[in-house]
Amino acid sequence: xxxxxxxxxxxxxxxxxxxxxxxLPRYLINFxxxxxxxxSLSVMIASRRCYVCQQADEEAPxxxxxxxxxxxxxxxxxxxxxxxxxxxTPLKEAIFRVLLSRGNEPVNAEEISRVLSEKWxxxxxxxxxxxxxxxxxxxxxxxxxxxRVPEPEPEPExxxxxxxxxxxxxxxxxxxxxxxxxxxxxxPDSQ
Numbered sequence: 357x358x359x360x361x362x363x364x365x366x367x368x369x370x371x372x373x374x375x376x377x378x379x380l381p382r383y384l385i386n387f388x389x390x391x392x393x394x395x396s397l398s399v400m401i402a403s404r405r406c407y408v409c410q411q412a413d414e415e416a417p418x419x420x421x422x423x424x425x426x427x428x429x430x431x432x433x434x435x436x437x438x439x440x441x442x443x444x445t446p447l448k449e450a451i452f453r454v455l456l457s458r459g460n461e462p463v464n465a466e467e468i469s470r471v472l473s474e475k476w477x478x479x480x481x482x483x484x485x486x487x488x489x490x491x492x493x494x495x496x497x498x499x500x501x502x503x504r505v506p507e508p509e510p511e512p513e514x515x516x517x518x519x520x521x522x523x524x525x526x527x528x529x530x531x532x533x534x535x536x537x538x539x540x541x542x543x544p545d546s547q
Contacts, residue, residue, distance in 0.1 A: 380464035380466055380487070380491065381464065381504045381505065381507070382462035382463060382504070383455070383462060383463060383464070383465075383494050383497075383504055383505060384455060384460050384461070384462045384502070384505055385397070385452070385456070385460050385500070385501050385502055386501050386502070389498075389501040389503060390501050393498065393499070393501070395499070396418075396419035396421075397423045397501060398419065398420075398421040399417050399418070399419060399421070400500075401427050401430065401456060402417035402421070402423075404453055404456055405426065405429055405430055405434045406433065406434040406437040406439055406440055407439055408437070409433065409434055427459065427460060430456045430457065431456070431457060431458075431459045435456075440453065440457070441454070441457075441472075441475050443476050443481065443483075447483070447485070447490075447493055448493055448497055448499075448500060451468055451490065451493055451497065451500070452497070452502065454468050454472065455468075455502065465488075465490040465491035465494055466487045466490075468494075469486060469487045472485040472490075473485055
């Protein structure tokens with residue numbers, strides 16, 4: 357009986373996690389937030405490039421530099437290098453690097469968890485990179501300018517065409533002139 361309960365709980369948890377993934381909020385690096393907390397995203401991103409790319413710079417990136425070329429270099433080259441996402445990387449830093457590696461496309465905690473689990477699968481020191489841990493860290497990553505993507509406004513439900521046609525005829529009756537029968541009744545009274 358205990359084995360059946362464990363199996364049922366495990367299968368229920370699997371369903372809940374699948375449903376949860378659909379409802380998880382998405383996150384990205386908000387370039388506008390960097391100004392409000394006095395951070396330079398161009399410097400932050402440039403410092404996350406691989407060793408070779410950093411050594412190739414003739415001059416250091418400044419706060420006024422455009423972050424786009426650094427982000428493009430990270431996506432095109434640095435994410436594939438062995439030193440980009442090392443197993444001893446702090447989790448918030450790792451989350452930031454995963455967002456960079458995806459070109460700052462919105463992702464949820466499940467997707468980040470999956471990337472880190474695959475990347476760190478064979479490390480001698482396992483780490484908890486579960487969806488719940490990643491979600492909590494995403495909620496508190498202001499220093500990395502990571503913000504939740506606002507959920508879109510729900511669109512109003514569309515009525516089927518038959519109901520729309522019926523609603524239009526009701527509106528026309530309410531707005532239109534009085535019915536002819538009433539006019540006929542009023543005419544004899546006025547004589």
